[in-house]
Amino acid sequence: MTTPAVTASSVSKSFAVKGGSVSALEGIDLEVAAGEFVSLIGPSGCGKSTLLRLIADLDQPTSGTVTVFGKTARQARIDQNYGIAFQQAGLLAWRTVGQNIELPLELHRVAKPTRRARVAELLDLVGLTDFADRYPEQLSGGMQQRVAIARSLAESPELLLMDEPFGALDEMTRERMQNELVRIKHETGAAVVFVTHSIPEAVFLSDRVVVMSPRPGRIQEVVPVRLGATGERDENLREATNFFSTVRAVREALHGVPVAESAARGVDIR
Numbered sequence: 001m002t003t004p005a006v007t008a009s010s011v012s013k014s015f016a017v018k019g020g021s022v023s024a025l026e027g028i029d030l031e032v033a034a035g036e037f038v039s040l041i042g043p044s045g046c047g048k049s050t051l052l053r054l055i056a057d058l059d060q061p062t063s064g065t066v067t068v069f070g071k072t073a074r075q076a077r078i079d080q081n082y083g084i085a086f087q088q089a090g091l092l093a094w095r096t097v098g099q100n101i102e103l104p105l106e107l108h109r110v111a112k113p114t115r116r117a118r119v120a121e122l123l124d125l126v127g128l129t130d131f132a133d134r135y136p137e138q139l140s141g142g143m144q145q146r147v148a149i150a151r152s153l154a155e156s157p158e159l160l161l162m163d164e165p166f167g168a169l170d171e172m173t174r175e176r177m178q179n180e181l182v183r184i185k186h187e188t189g190a191a192v193v194f195v196t197h198s199i200p201e202a203v204f205l206s207d208r209v210v211v212m213s214p215r216p217g218r219i220q221e222v223v224p225v226r227l228g229a230t231g232e233r234d235e236n237l238r239e240a241t242n243f244f245s246t247v248r249a250v251r252e253a254l255h256g257v258p259v260a261e262s263a264a265r266g267v268d269i270r
Contacts (some may be wrong), residue, residue: 003070005159005191006032006055011064013050018087023216024050037185037192039202039209047217048195049163056084056161078265082159085154087167091136091146097147098132104154124152125184156221160192178204186231202247211253221253
């Protein structure tokens with residue numbers, strides 16, 4: 001049996017504030033299968049990014065456990081089992097595109113010939129081979145995000161953690177980047193945990209959409225997305241009836257309508 005990419009068991013997280021504490025997450029139980037694409041969606045402040053940070057070992061749960069491929073989150077971070085991308089590309093202005101992608105390999109003392117070969121492979125994957133010697137300021141926002149994604153893939157992680165990576169992009173660029181991510185995910189086979197505020201984005205990309213409640217964040221509903229394999233999705237899907245049906249099911253889940261009740265109302269998410 002394949003080890004899950006992520007397992008969160010009874011996870012809660014509180015933050016100390018003046019005069020007490022604030023509960024950000026409460027009783028989170030979630031399993032993400034190897035190779036699965038799962039989006040986290042919910043109102044602002046519901047703990048989506050906090051949960052991602054716990055998986056990435058950028059913070060620790062107040063109670064409960066998080067494992068990544070059966071390891072503690074800390075060990076998975078040390079072993080570089082995941083790559084991470086944020087809303088801002090976070091590229092180093094003084095390094096070229098190729099050098100930015102190469103950075104994780106350089107920090108882990110990978111031999112130069114191996115680094116260069118891997119960078120060339122990743123540049124081809126994200127369609128930026130001709131831009132290897134450019135600097136970040138010479139790229140569009142979408143191209144910068146492609147560099148950030150390539151960098152997150154440098155060490156061939158089995159898991160990608162993505163926190164609203166397309167949130168700052170215009171709508172046309174955002175849709176192109178979604179198409180790119182579908183292709184990249186299909187070609188790499190990595191599992192993805194993806195934070196977004198966009199319902200259509202979550203549906204287009206995901207195998208499942210995890211709907212979270214207002215703070216303290218709990219899992220309110222998990223909506224299955226049965227629109228075919230992610231690698232087979234293209235622009236035509238955005239106009240499909242079952243795409244709109246699933247968007248509606250996620251929207252209703254956000255408003256507290258269970259998926260079963262949505263189905264009873266005629267929302268077909270098969």
